[in-house]
Amino acid sequence: MEKSKMKKMKWFENWFDSKYYQILYKNRNQEEAKLLIDNLINKFKPNKYSCFLDLCCGNGRHATYLNKQGFKVDGVDLSDKSLNIARKNKNQNLNFYCEDMREYVKNNKYDFILNLFTSFGYFETKQDNLRVIKNSCKSLKINGYFIIDFFNSEIIKKNIIEKEIKIINDIIFKINKSYDKEFIYKQIEINDKGSKYTFTEKVRLLNKSSFIDLSKGLNLRLEETFGDYYLNPFNELNSDRLIIVFKKINNYE
Incomplete structure (x- = not known):
């Protein structure tokens, strides 16, 4: 009975809540996380009232560091085990929620939504990926930014x-x-x-054109495309990362 249930679970539901996931990835580079956040703050200059969402926050390393810089941050993830680690740093301006990224919507709440360290493209269908983009757009305030940090598929x-x-x-x-x-x-x-x-x-092999296609009709405008955590310009032939920055230009029904 238990094995049958496990087979029905999606890979990310099963793996991310496994103790072996935490062991294999326990040494993820905290300095790399700080580098990206510092450079994003310097580039986009959020004010002290800016509200952030870390979508698929995992153990909360980005969310916690952002909060330490003085910002209000919500973190969302599907893994209880990861969130239990993240919640050790919880405070009145740093909260974590166990939610499916396809379902999470908070209308016009956030100035910035961050989806970092290849936390996109886990789903079988384009429709599910589109739901994530659409709900993120709904959750952004006008002129808010949706920043996706993905791998460069070609590299x-x-x-x-x-x-x-x-x-x-x-x-x-x-x-x-x-x-x-x-x-x-x-x-x-x-x-x-x-x-x-x-x-x-x-993980689905997505490129710049794939993300632009997913954003069509959602009042998201492509603002920037970076190729690394120093925010150098993206080059498909040699950039390690594909960091897409969308800006919400108005509401939609």
């Missing part, structure tokens, strides 16, 4: 490391990466002292 495909083994806390992680026309896959085989598990990350 990911070009530099893919197909096989890799990591040993963390005596747990063996065998990582196999591949891609097709639509998705990039990361199969993670885990051996924890003889107990074996397999998870697969699956």
Whole structure:
């Protein structure tokens, strides 16, 4: 019965709430997170009353750092385990909510919505990705910014490391990466002292044109496209990241 339930879960529902996800990614670069946030603040100059949403906030590293800079921040994520870590830093101006990014809407609440560190493209259908964009647009105030930090699909495909083994806390992680026309896959085989598990990350291969297409008709205007956390211009041939910045120009029905 329990195995049957697990099979019905989407990969991100299962994997992100696994203890092995936290172990594998425990050393994510906090300095890198600070670098991006600092440069975004310097570029877009939010005022002290600006309200932020960290959409798919995970452990809350971006949200917490933003809050320490004096801003009001909400964090939303589907993973209870990640949110339990994030909530250790909760205060009156930093709150976290367990929500599906496809469903979360707070009409005209936010000056900035951030979707960082490749937290987009997890869904099977274009319609689900579109729901995220549409609800984010609804949640933005007029002249608010929706900033998406995604990988550069061309560079990911070009530099893919197909096989890799990591040993963390005596747990063996065998990582196999591949891609097709639509998705990039990361199969993670885990051996924890003889107990074996397999998870697969699956993220849609989106490019700049894909995001522009998703934004059509939603009163979002493409403002900037950056290629790294220093906010250098995006170049499809050599940029590590694709950082898309949309601005909400008016409301829509």
